[in-house]
Amino acid sequence: MTPDTRLADTDSTRNEPRVTGRCALTPMPASRPLTDLLRLMGGEPDGSEADHAFTVPLWQVRAGATLLLEGARASHVYVVRAGTFKSIKTAEDGYEQVLAFSSPGDVLGFEALCEDRQHTGAVALEDSIVFAIASRDLLLWRRQYPTLDHALQLALSRRLARAGEMTELMAAVSSEVRLARFIMWWSARMEALGQSPRRLRLRMSRRDIASLLGVAHETVSRSFSTFVECGVLSVANREVEIIDLERLKACTRNTRGLADDMPYRSAVGGRPAGLRQRTRSLEAASLTVN
Amino acid sequence: MTPDTRLADTDSTRNEPRVTGRCALTPMPASRPLTDLLRLMGGEPDGSEADHAFTVPLWQVRAGATLLLEGARASHVYVVRAGTFKSIKTAEDGYEQVLAFSSPGDVLGFEALCEDRQHTGAVALEDSIVFAIASRDLLLWRRQYPTLDHALQLALSRRLARAGEMTELMAAVSSEVRLARFIMWWSARMEALGQSPRRLRLRMSRRDIASLLGVAHETVSRSFSTFVECGVLSVANREVEIIDLERLKACTRNTRGLADDMPYRSAVGGRPAGLRQRTRSLEAASLTVN
DNA sequence: CGATCGTTTGACGGTGCTCAATCACCGTGG
DNA sequence: CCACGGTGATTGAGCACCGTCAAACGATCG
Numbered sequence: 045m046t047p048d049t050r051l052a053d054t055d056s057t058r059n060e061p062r063v064t065g066r067c068a069l070t071p072m073p074a075s076r077p078l079t080d081l082l083r084l085m086g087g088e089p090d091g092s093e094a095d096h097a098f099t100v101p102l103w104q105v106r107a108g109a110t111l112l113l114e115g116a117r118a119s120h121v122y123v124v125r126a127g128t129f130k131s132i133k134t135a136e137d138g139y140e141q142v143l144a145f146s147s148p149g150d151v152l153g154f155e156a157l158c159e160d161r162q163h164t165g166a167v168a169l170e171d172s173i174v175f176a177i178a179s180r181d182l183l184l185w186r187r188q189y190p191t192l193d194h195a196l197q198l199a200l201s202r203r204l205a206r207a208g209e210m211t212e213l214m215a216a217v218s219s220e221v222r223l224a225r226f227i228m229w230w231s232a233r234m235e236a237l238g239q240s241p242r243r244l245r246l247r248m249s250r251r252d253i254a255s256l257l258g259v260a261h262e263t264v265s266r267s268f269s270t271f272v273e274c275g276v277l278s279v280a281n282r283e284v285e286i287i288d289l290e291r292l293k294a295c296t297r298n299t300r301g302l303a304d305d306m307p308y309r310s311a312v313g314g315r316p317a318g319l320r321q322r323t324r325s326l327e328a329a330s331l332t333v334n
Numbered sequence: 335m336t337p338d339t340r341l342a343d344t345d346s347t348r349n350e351p352r353v354t355g356r357c358a359l360t361p362m363p364a365s366r367p368l369t370d371l372l373r374l375m376g377g378e379p380d381g382s383e384a385d386h387a388f389t390v391p392l393w394q395v396r397a398g399a400t401l402l403l404e405g406a407r408a409s410h411v412y413v414v415r416a417g418t419f420k421s422i423k424t425a426e427d428g429y430e431q432v433l434a435f436s437s438p439g440d441v442l443g444f445e446a447l448c449e450d451r452q453h454t455g456a457v458a459l460e461d462s463i464v465f466a467i468a469s470r471d472l473l474l475w476r477r478q479y480p481t482l483d484h485a486l487q488l489a490l491s492r493r494l495a496r497a498g499e500m501t502e503l504m505a506a507v508s509s510e511v512r513l514a515r516f517i518m519w520w521s522a523r524m525e526a527l528g529q530s531p532r533r534l535r536l537r538m539s540r541r542d543i544a545s546l547l548g549v550a551h552e553t554v555s556r557s558f559s560t561f562v563e564c565g566v567l568s569v570a571n572r573e574v575e576i577i578d579l580e581r582l583k584a585c586t587r588n589t590r591g592l593a594d595d596m597p598y599r600s601a602v603g604g605r606p607a608g609l610r611q612r613t614r615s616l617e618a619a620s621l622t623v624n
Numbered sequence: 625c626g627a628t629c630g631t632t633t634g635a636c637g638g639t640g641c642t643c644a645a646t647c648a649c650c651g652t653g654g
Numbered sequence: 655c656c657a658c659g660g661t662g663a664t665t666g667a668g669c670a671c672c673g674t675c676a677a678a679c680g681a682t683c684g
Binding site: 086133135141143154155156159193194197201203207210211212216256 | 376421423425426427431433434444445446448449453472473476477484487488490493495497498500501502504505507545548549587
């Protein structure tokens with residue numbers, strides 16, 4: 045989907061829903077009180093009267109639609125209310141690099157403020173809903189509603205922390221470790237949203253995951269298979285279930301392919317995470333079984 | 335310097351408990367008017383009287399000293415005034431993962447606000463100076479000095495944009511491409527600071543670069559050597575000069591195996607990049623020359 | 625001047641990228 | 655209902671990039 049996302053032609057579409065590429069629908073069906081937005085962002089309700097009276101517009105974004113168009117002006121800042129997005133950057137040769145995935149509570153479009161240009165795009169991976177805040181209103185609203193200001197500060201802080209996590213994800217050298225970290229990362233995020241941390245429903249394609257992790261998509265597929273064979277994961281298309289959390293966690297820790305079996309001696313903390321085995325040995329085990 | 339920051343690195347050193355912040359010196363010699371801070375962050379001076387009267391404390395951080403200690407409370411938010419920092423995250427096994435490098439104008443410590451815990455550390459790579467803003471004063475100051483508020487919004491927006499650039503850096507599959515992108519990234523940053531974009535003085539070790547890029551430090555060294563042999567770079571320890579900017583840029587574009595073309599003599603203008611060629615084109619070229 | 629750390633280079637083996645083929649799953653239209 | 659592309663996911667084979675181990679060399683500092 046959305047193989048169309050081409051570089052924008054500098055159009056600075058106003059409030060109107062922009063029709064980028066295919067089915068880019070971004071109408072605005074309704075609004076919700078500020079309180080809802082605050083709760084979504086993790087801010088305390090505060091119960092201020094104004095927060096109930098003031099409403100923020102909602103936009104609906106269909107699966108595959110472009111919320112942030114690369115090259116466009118920074119017209120709005122969004123907060124995801126429901127759904128999932130991928131942030132992308134399209135190279136000159138058309139290659140679409142995935143930079144991040146966003147879930148409810150995440151802020152989108154804020155990085156465009158500094159130069160009034162969307163240097164990264166955002167595409168909905170499923171039907172989604174976002175709060176829309178016009179950039180030119182942002183400073184004013186923040187000043188007028190301290191609760192919003194505080195919530196936004198928190199959200200941005202979280203976003204920066206997440207960026208660090210992304211870097212950590214990609215820093216692993218072994219592709220299996222990268223995937224393991226990604227699964228754990230997504231699991232933690234789902235749990236934070238009140239969903240099951242063990243039964244995951246991946247919203248993105250293998251190719252998107254591969255792009256984010258900086259590996260070939262075939263490798264992602266192979267790594268999934270390896271985890272399945274080892275009894276760590278159960279995978280059915282985009283439905284993933286974590287079977288052996290400890291082993292998955294252990295795999296996460298390996299920074300590079302190594303970090304071998306160290307439990308034998310001088311293990312630092314207490315219990316060395318059960319039967320620790322190196323990434324390779326996992327695969328090796330499954331192979332030597334025959 | 336920085337003998338304290340032990341790199342577990344390749345060996346599975348069952349490290350000793352990290353001795354973070356040994357010579358962590360952070361005295362506070364002086365203060366500077368808010369105007370200075372605003373200018374540093376890219377905000378417009380505005381010329382407000384209050385901005386001149388109000389002063390922000392400065393801290394000095396010696397090379398190798400820890401500004402942000404992992405696990406500590408979020409006591410302050412800092413803005414780099416001079417010097418360079420690396421942001422790190424130490425794994426349980428002691429491996430020190432580099433997450434980012436920071437230069438003057440960058441905000442440090444903001445990501446700790448969301449949970450009142452420094453999940454990432456920061457170490458000075460050279461003698462540095464930072465503005466220090468107590469976390470508990472942040473909201474108040476922002477409200478009291480709108481220019482600061484706006485400048486901070488800009489700075490955070492920039493920081494998020496930079497995070498995306500980091501991800502882009504690491505997403506390349508070829509280690510040479512990663513290094514090329516890193517050089518270009520650092521060059522752009524130096525230029526933004528008013529320094530030469532061609533003659534670079536790297537503040538960090540090969541190990542730190544390798545950690546950030548997710549490759550072995552030997553590979554970084556080898557890639558540097560390759561670039562030197564190809565006449566793209568001139569390297570003397572940590573002094574790097576960009577000799578052939580176009581070739582370096584061309585190398586930067588290669589996302590993964592696909593899409594690139596940089597015959598070392600073919601015209602270099604913005605090309606439609608239709609030809610595809612292997613990632614190793616550069617090295618291959620240099621090798622087949624003989 | 626010696627110790628320590630950072631950097632470089634070599635050799636070797638393995639992981640993962642590339643190129644393909646196959647299968648599963650759709651929505652479409654015959 | 656089934657044939658028909660189209661997309662995504664999986665798996666295989668081959669090879670070369672790069673991680674690992676090792677050993678010099680160079681730089682810095684006490």
